[in-house]
Amino acid sequence: MGSLDIGIDLGTTKIIIHKAGAGVLLHEPAVVAINTKDNSIIAVGEEALRMLGRTPGYIVAEFPLRDGVISDHVMTEILLKHCIKRACDSLIIKHRVIICVPSEITDVEKRAVVEAVVNAGGRKVFLIDEPIAAAIGAGIDISKPKGNMVIDIGGGTTDIAVISLCGVVVSQSIKFAGDKVDEEIIKYISSKFKISIGKKMAEQVKKEVGNLYKPSHDIKTSVKGRNLLTCYPQLVTVSECDIYEAVEEFGEMIVEEIKKVLDQTPPELASDIIETGILLTGGTSLMKGIAKLIEERTGVKTTVADDPIGCVSRGTSLAFDYVDILQTGFTSETHI
Ligand SMILES: Nc1ncnc2c1ncn2[C@@H]1O[C@H](COP(=O)(O)OP(=O)(O)OP(=O)(O)O)[C@@H](O)[C@H]1O
Ligand SMILES: [Mg+2]
Structure with a gap:
């Protein structure tokens, strides 16, 4: 009989649900879009990410976990329930769940996450420290x-x-971590080139020309944004050396x-x-x-x-092998 054990990496930027033997069941950006007129869910994950920064006033699309803490409990619960349902095909089956949450969240928030997982079909829920899950997922004994x-x-x-x-x-x-690096790139491009860029553009620049060791003047990319003085769209070219000024402190x-x-x-x-x-x-x-x-x-x-990126989620599902011996790795558990 297949096991009902699943592991969840609830990260600041993404959620991954993993099952030992089956692999990744779901990998989605941790974004939820809500219609504020009737509180209905419009989209979750990739679809909601595409709406970020492009919604009319009555639609809110946001990352419910920001800077490694839960900024919106209701949205976090919606995200978890929706993703567990999508990955496991049923809310009725009672799974054992090991979940990793950002380390900076408070005990009250941890309980809220555990409750959300229980409401979404978790029979027994363990919280695991991110480095422990990462180590297990990376194959360390x-x-x-x-x-x-x-x-x-x-x-x-x-x-x-x-x-x-x-x-x-x-x-x-x-x-x-990565989100702050994006913010530093936004600030740098705005101050050096007088161009306003969005978070997605900043992330793309980071991936293309972010380099923390011996950056080159010759590796460049184009950046699209809005000129802060003329308000017209503008394209500029930035090099690894430019972006190094923004990321060096990180x-x-x-x-x-x-x-x-x-x-x-x-x-x-x-x-x-x-x-x-x-x-x-x-x-x-x-x-x-x-x-x-x-x-x-x-x-x-x-x-x-x-x-x-997959280490933590893989570690959460493989951590069931350690349930009896892990001492400090699990910070909390619940039964229903
Ligand atoms: N090729 C890349 N180069 C640089 N940064 C990258 C690359 N790929 C992804 N990232 C960055 O990695 C970060 C997301 O990493 P990860 O999925 O491990 O975070 P998370 O688990 O959601 O967050 P946390 O553990 O802090 O709650 C983002 O800031 C993203 O921009
Ligand atoms: Mg993480």
Whole structure:
């Protein structure tokens, strides 16, 4: 009989539902569009993302989790229910669910997420720390008495953790990740080129010419926006070196936080990390040069996991193997 265990990565930018053996059941942007006249749901996921910034006044399309915290509880619940229903084809079957939520959300918000999953058909719900899920999903055997440093750089938060024996030994979470990089690019283009661009354009620029290590003047891309002085649409060309000015501080901040965590790491685990290296997961670890920057500054071999965006969701569904032994990885659970 097929298992009813599913894992959910509820991220700031996207939601992925994964089932061990079956793979990804759903991968959608974490966006909901609502008609405020009658509170009806107009779209969820990809379709709602296409509406962002393009809706008439009575339609609200938004990311209910922003900067790594829940900014809208009702929308978050709608998002979860809708996605679980779509992925699992039924709300009646009672699943066991392991869910990963942004580390900065409060205990009250965590309970709200657990309740939303229960209302959507979860029989028993576990919350898991993002670095633990990322490590499991990246194929690390977290049960060994060996130190591993995992850094998940997502959209809203960067989570840095040293893991050993199924637990987080030292960790640090900052609300500074891919979304803030996009904001810095928007500010930079506005101040240097006097052009206003939207979030989607900024993200595209980041993916094309964002480079945190030895940026080049020759790698360029076109940026479309609105001239702030004339108000007419305008096209400008920006290089990796231009965008480096906007993203450099982000790189420095990540390196600073890693150093703080390494400072607090017990010596035995620190020497393990020299051997095992630093593993990067999360979408922002795909940013060009980030691994090289960290490796050069810390002196520790740094690699980006295979499929870094999928690591956490894969880890949530594989974590059922660890349910009995995980100590600090699970922060809460519920039964109905
Ligand atoms: N190729 C790429 N280059 C740079 N950034 C990228 C790339 N691909 C995705 N990203 C960024 O990764 C971020 C999303 O990562 P991820 O899916 O891990 O976040 P999340 O899990 O939703 O957020 P969080 O864990 O912070 O709640 C976005 O900011 C996105 O722009
Ligand atoms: Mg994430």
